[in-house]
Amino acid sequence: MKALEALERGCRNAATGTEERGRGLREKRPPAQFSPASSEEDEESEPGYSKDVNPAADSSIANQLNEMRCLLLEMREKIINLERTVRDQITQPASSTLSRSPLLPSSSSPSPPSRTTSSTSPPSRTTSSTSPPSPVQIHIGPTVKITATQYGHIKWSDPRKATKDLLMAVFGRQVLATHSYTGELSNAFLGRQPKPQLNSAKTSDILNYITNKFGVDPALVKQAISQECADEAKLARRRSK
Numbered sequence: 001m002k003a004l005e006a007l008e009r010g011c012r013n014a015a016t017g018t019e020e021r022g023r024g025l026r027e028k029r030p031p032a033q034f035s036p037a038s039s040e041e042d043e044e045s046e047p048g049y050s051k052d053v054n055p056a057a058d059s060s061i062a063n064q065l066n067e068m069r070c071l072l073l074e075m076r077e078k079i080i081n082l083e084r085t086v087r088d089q090i091t092q093p094a095s096s097t098l099s100r101s102p103l104l105p106s107s108s109s110p111s112p113p114s115r116t117t118s119s120t121s122p123p124s125r126t127t128s129s130t131s132p133p134s135p136v137q138i139h140i141g142p143t144v145k146i147t148a149t150q151y152g153h154i155k156w157s158d159p160r161k162a163t164k165d166l167l168m169a170v171f172g173r174q175v176l177a178t179h180s181y182t183g184e185l186s187n188a189f190l191g192r193q194p195k196p197q198l199n200s201a202k203t204s205d206i207l208n209y210i211t212n213k214f215g216v217d218p219a220l221v222k223q224a225i226s227q228e229c230a231d232e233a234k235l236a237r238r239r240s241k
Helices: 002-028 036-045 055-091 094-099 148-153 159-170 173-178 200-214 218-240
Strands: 137-139 145-147
Touching: 137 148, 145 148, 145 159, 148 159, 159 173, 159 200, 159 218, 173 218, 200 218
Parallel strands: none
Antiparallel strands: 137 145
């Protein structure tokens, strides 16, 4: 601000000095007396007067100085307004600053929506209509097939044990306890009611599979089937008592 005032003062002094210099030059020159002789003498005595004093140049300099003065005045007004604004911001009360702060919510601003639990229950998980993949089946014969898990539980180290385990996987305890291999009574139990025969196609598949796997006599396998049916019948009678 002080620099602007000093610059303005210098421009004003320069403009004033230019006007006074032009006025002084004009006052130094005496009024010309029109005579041919004096005219020639004046021209010979003051040959550079017309070159030293140029009214048009002085007017141009004065105009430029006036324009600079106007610009300085405008800059001074802007600086004064800016200082007044900064002073108002500094001296403004803290309460009004907080009230006009855009970061703080106003009292009239709507409250945030409350989180309400939905009354609708979550969708229930329905079981898929598609059935799970079927386990791997192992074919013992044309009519007999068991799962790979059942096949793994069979004791394949002995043909008799393998026959019993295979019968249990194919027929189950209940069927073996109530059926026989041939469906006929033996000579030791002629007075009893004969039991129904096991499925002949399935027993034939078991018989062929065991004989081919172990290379044993089919009679050994038939005996193992009859013995397994008798053993399961005894266990059923014991459990019923």
